[in-house]
Amino acid sequence: MRKNLMNSIDKIQVDIGFSGTFYAKSKENILTGSYGFANRSEKIKNQTNTRYAIASGCKIFTSVAICQLVEDGNITFNTKVKECLDINFPYFDEEVTIHHLLTHTSGIPDYFDEDEMGDYEELWVSTPMYHIRKLKDFLPLFQNMKMKADVGGSFHYNNSAYIVLGLIVEQVSDLEFGDYIEKYIFQKIGMTESGYFEMDELPEGVALGYIEKPDGSWKTNIYSLPVKSASDGGAYVTANDMIVFWDALTTHQLLTKEMTRTLLTPRTEVVEDIYYGYGGYMETNQNSVVKYILMGYDPGVNFRAVHYPETQLTIVVCSNESDGAYEMIKGIEKVIL
DSSP states (O other): OHHHHHHHHHHHHHHHTOOEEEEEEOSSOEEEEEESEEETTTTEEOOTTOBEEOGGGGHHHHHHHHHHHHHTTSOOTTOBHHHHOOOOOTTSOTTOBHHHHHTTOSOOOOTTOTTTOSOGGGGGGTSOGGGOOSGGGGGGGTTTOOOSSOTTOSOOOOHHHHHHHHHHHHHHHTSOHHHHHIIIIIHHHTOTTOBOOBTTSOOTTBOOOEEEOTTSOEEESTTTSOSBOBTTBOOEEOHHHHHHHHHHHHTTSSSOHHHHHHHTSOOEEEETTEEEOSSSEEEEOSSSEEEEEEEEEETTEEEEEEEETTTTEEEEEEESBSSOHHHHHHHHHHHHO
């Protein structure tokens, strides 16, 4: 049975030319596979323990950190930004709360608004990406911009909101954001290979991100992303570490049972049957959540993960190219389900 599943998944990889690692865990099976190169020049292959950037896939770490601080009594979901952050946002509505930031309903300006800007690389034409090493370095990109929508309105995906959440984590905890996540999430549950690394000081075992050029050749994404990952995305993980994360989250090792339920409750409708909670997307039916969905995209980075609460099936797909993770995970879901 396992061999047949792997043969089917390998065929999907060949059909789409996927580069990266997948890991699928259910009650019956554990399946994993790696394809392509972590370093094309040196012909170093991707492996099961290769570390990948996951872009916005790590927004859920920011959400968990906020929930931990709520549990500790430092803030509430209804705390207003002006009450817990001593940074001046001159044009932000004073009614913006942590709840609004988490659910992408704050209406604050997004430093990378996908409705207005098609390519993340465009950001770094006027702002050198090598200056973006701390959360405060993102502030000039949106701090003095006017509100884009009313507070508490409809869902509009917002990276700036998660930068602000990260700044709140830093101020409340008195730790740099990446240090907080590594101490209270990664180290706590054994995500031993994961971290917030700087692109010019990468540790061993990290896959370089690759962008295909118009002529079919490839370049790395070193000039396409901020130097250091932030609270809106960019942490490095292994596929296995994300399985560890979901196991720990759903067995209440990171948050209490009640707070875990709060994190994973549908909050804001995105499209029909798809909602956003405090920790990511979720597909629903009339009665419950069918599956939780994490996704991330940056130039040279593609990530998808799904968790089915009823069957406890978790699938993680990490790619070091700009696409392929969606097609790969849909294929794996079809094979397994």
